[in-house]
Amino acid sequence: MKIFDPTLLRLPFYDHEHRELADRLEDWVERNAALPETWRGGDVGDAVRQIAAVLGRDGWLDHAVENPRRGAPPGPDFRAICLIREALSYCDDLLDFVFSIQSLSAYAIAMYGTAEQKATYLPAIKSGSRLGSLALSEPRSGSDIAGVQLVAERTGAGFRLTGEKAWIANGNVADFHCVLARTGEGPAAYGLSFFVVPAEAPNLLTTPVDLIAPRPISGLRFEGCEVPSSALIGKPGHGFRYALETLERYRVSVGATALGFCRRAMHEALAWSRARHTPGGALFDLQMTKERLADMAVYLDAASLLVARTAWEVDAWKADALSRHSSITKVYATDGAQEVVDRALQMFGAAGLVSGSITERLYRQVRLLRIYEGASEVQKMIIAGSLR
Known part of the structure; x- marks a missing residue:
């Protein structure tokens, strides 16, 4: 294959x-x-x-x-x-x-x-x-990491966590959570720290959420959840930097996921268009079909090059333009993936809408990519900010 x-x-x-x-x-x-x-x-x-x-x-x-x-x-x-x-x-x-x-x-x-x-x-x-989870987002702060409100209050034995996290992948099935919380070493972004919190920690509750594509997603509620000092990851007050570093690097891999969805969509569309007969011959021979397939091929080449460049920059620790390039890669790959999968489904007609079919699954799955790990709108703000 x-x-x-x-x-x-x-x-x-x-x-x-x-x-x-x-x-x-x-x-x-x-x-x-x-x-x-x-x-x-x-x-x-x-x-x-x-x-x-x-x-x-x-x-x-x-x-x-x-x-x-x-x-x-x-x-x-x-x-x-x-x-x-x-x-x-x-x-x-x-x-x-x-x-x-x-x-x-x-x-x-x-x-x-x-x-x-x-x-x-x-x-x-x-x-x-x-299984683990990365718990960054909150109901009120969304993509604004600096606005995290979950408080980690120091106690004699460690920390007491109070607050909520939202839209946490693996939230209701994870055995532990890597949690960003406010410890107060400074204002806004300067007062955040990372903790590893076992799922069985007392006073930690989950609230599952159903999405259009099946995922174990949930909110987390910390109602005075106590963890020892050994739960702190890295240095106190460095959580914002750790979170940004994580997201900047993993955004490029979201682009790679978009590529995988689109390669599957194109392979299915190619096979269908060659086998499907119309009054004028095979569906593949129609001009509109060729145009759609050509657009898919252009997207795959361009997005693949962006992913390769940015992934190489991550591995080479080329940090000077990484934030901009990871955002460019994610927004181009994920926005374009929506169009590629939509065009592939259109070629199938009603057959592409059948529940459980490959095209129907891809159509639901690809939509999530434009939102998590920073929505497309957030990525464009980062890109625009870098142009100053």
Whole structure:
């Protein structure tokens, strides 16, 4: 099965290990193409745990936590992260979802956690035996991280957390949460810190939310939830910087997910257009069909190059333009993905709307990408701000 564009992988953005990884991913997807049918239609929480076990067993979650190369710096290889997310989203959206949230929840611990935190959580994340969440958003602050209102008040033994988080991926199934809270070392962005909070912590409640594409999403309510001092990740007051670093790096991987959805949509549209007959011949031979397919091909080339450039910049620690480039990559890839999937569905006609069909699933799934990890409107504000 061919998922990736080999001409893209030959560019200097990638090296031999990435090309080998792409081959292994294509082989894995081909061997596991029917795997999603084993959990589709069932309880989404059970599906997420089943998927985490599979991804851990087959070694993909190792990449979610760290770069497996000897002597590599802390944290994952983001070109590998993007290749994995593109392949997994091509196969099934929940595969990509589980991989991405495991990686997001591991990042602050892997980069800034204590030796005890790393030993407690990272092996379990890699094996898939424990699920994590990254709890940033709140009902009133939304994408404004500096506006976080969840308070972490110091006590004699540690911290007492009071407040709410909203729209937290894995919120109601996670075994632990990486939580951004206000500890008050300074005003606004300067008074935030990260904590790792076990799901079984007392006075921590979840409120599940149903979305148009099945996901274990929920709010979190901290009603005087107490955690020890050892729950603090990194330095107090550095939480805003850790959160921005996480989002700037992982936004490029959302673009990779968009690519995976769109490659699947284009492959399905190509196969359909060649097999579907019209009064004038195959659907593929119609001028309007060729125009739609050409537009898809242009998008895939352009978005792939943006993802490759930004992922390379992350791995090379080229921080001077990373914020702008990660936002450009996410907004172009995710906004364009909506159009690609819509055009593919249009080619199927009524058949593309059948519940459970590939095009119907892609149409619902791709819509989420323009909102999470910073909505398109937020990305455009970042891009515009960088032009000053």
